[in-house]
Amino acid sequence: MCQPERVSATDSAPPVCVLGLGLIGGSLLRAAARAGREVWGYNRSSESADAARADGFEANTDLAATLRKAQETGAIIVIAVPMPAVDATLEAIAAHAPNNPVTDVVSVKGEVKAAVERRGLSARFVGGHPMTGTSASGWAVGDADLFIDAVWVVATDDGVDADVWTQVADLALDCGSVVVPAESLEHDRAVARISHLPHLLAESLAITGAAGGELALGLAAGSFRDGTRVAGSAPGLVRAMCEGNRDALLVALDEALALLQRARSELHAHGSTAEIVDAGFAARGAYESHERWDITDVRVGESDWINRMRDAGRRGGVIRRRR
């Protein structure tokens, strides 16, 4: 229908081959095309592939052919399928394009990394995670603007290839995101705290509130509405996120449980909530005052760059433009 418009001069960057044309993959295909990259995609079901073609993109349902083209052109391959389909996708990559640079956009990084290692594809793999909404799904809801100003974690694990790392970071920047370098397991631990734990707390609040019956629900105002909002997310998506990050989520959940148990004891024994309320207020203040800063003193590929990049990411450092 509409031709992808080209707005920047990144035509010399390698093509982008997107496997999976749902919300994230479909948005990525659009965003990379708009940035001037050559793009094509694959989707298992014909519905999204047909829809992508109807919108003027190259897309099909033949995984082997899609990957052969990637192999021939040196494209960067983006795995944008749900976690349960990742391993089969890696198997196909190993068969048809084993030397291409590969990244992914799955919300947990440790599990994907382990699967990549099992398939012997670690040398040219660097994981990624654009932190964007996922409540809707399918090609139709995709949006080239989805990644603008979003945080896109680029996995910065021991032994990653500097060239592939730069290609993944450049793809994120081309899509309008801000790159945060982080080791895969550190990413998983961080998102357990700020993305998966909030869901479990929201579920517990929704259940406890509703147990108060119509009277309680009728009196509920802003604090309950906001505190339970994500309990309205599709259960399947919430479960996939939380269960895919089990070990890190258990750690975060145990910390929250310990805080609440301690608050319970303080309230019961002394009638006070001072400790948790004061600490919570300070923590929310730390969140509100968090500021990104630009990583300018680490060159990808130089000595010790992986450790230095991770250290910068830990301290809030980001990359905002190609270098």
Added chain:
Amino acid sequence: MCQPERVSATDSAPPVCVLGLGLIGGSLLRAAARAGREVWGYNRSSESADAARADGFEANTDLAATLRKAQETGAIIVIAVPMPAVDATLEAIAAHAPNNPVTDVVSVKGEVKAAVERRGLSARFVGGHPMTGTSASGWAVGDADLFIDAVWVVATDDGVDADVWTQVADLALDCGSVVVPAESLEHDRAVARISHLPHLLAESLAITGAAGGELALGLAAGSFRDGTRVAGSAPGLVRAMCEGNRDALLVALDEALALLQRARSELHAHGSTAEIVDAGFAARGAYESHERWDITDVRVGESDWINRMRDAGRRGGVIRRRR
């Protein structure tokens, strides 16, 4: 400065004497005046009393004189002071206007009710709680529109006087609110679930997130932002709310803790979050689909009206207009 405008024909309703001219009391004075009620107010500090006078209202810092006028005119007295000042206010009412109808707007009802009983004022007292925001304070931030479409709980305890109950409900309706009848302790149990528990969960989430350092805070998106919003409330206000409702809050907190402990076990043992996620999704759905309905079949003062009114409130019934 501006004269209170009169917009409805409730001039025959008794005057309204407001003790405490902060956000809630000051808004109530304005809203009642706008509804055509004769109003005057008292404030302990001269700053808010002076500001109210400058805005064209009758207000002073002489509690005894304020109450004598209430006694002479048969005004309904509204206690709008913070919980720690309630008892001294009741003492003054017992001394100067012991037979006037009295209500309050404090966020816990059981504790106020007990203080009223200790001062021997139960015969003419009916508690109230307009469920509106309290993050700002002082006369200046007051707003005649504060109560419009808000839920205003009118305490429906054993032995309440039907005439006083109606006067309190009418005042809430005159201010634009929707009346929910509820027994004081039932009110406290309900707000523990939907108003006080959300604060403790938000504090625990903020602390656990911030413990992930700048990396975690930098990755935080909507679920963390919404889930921690009320952790930004002034600690003194949060503590007063939570600690003033200790017993009911402990019950709600224990329920949430049990749910989270159970989720922890399920995730640890079976890698699943199905139980809490499915139940939380259903509970949020119940909240979203909650609908108010009008109580039309209970006449205040008729046989068994207190039990029937409470029962209707438990089932989501409300009163939306004077009868």
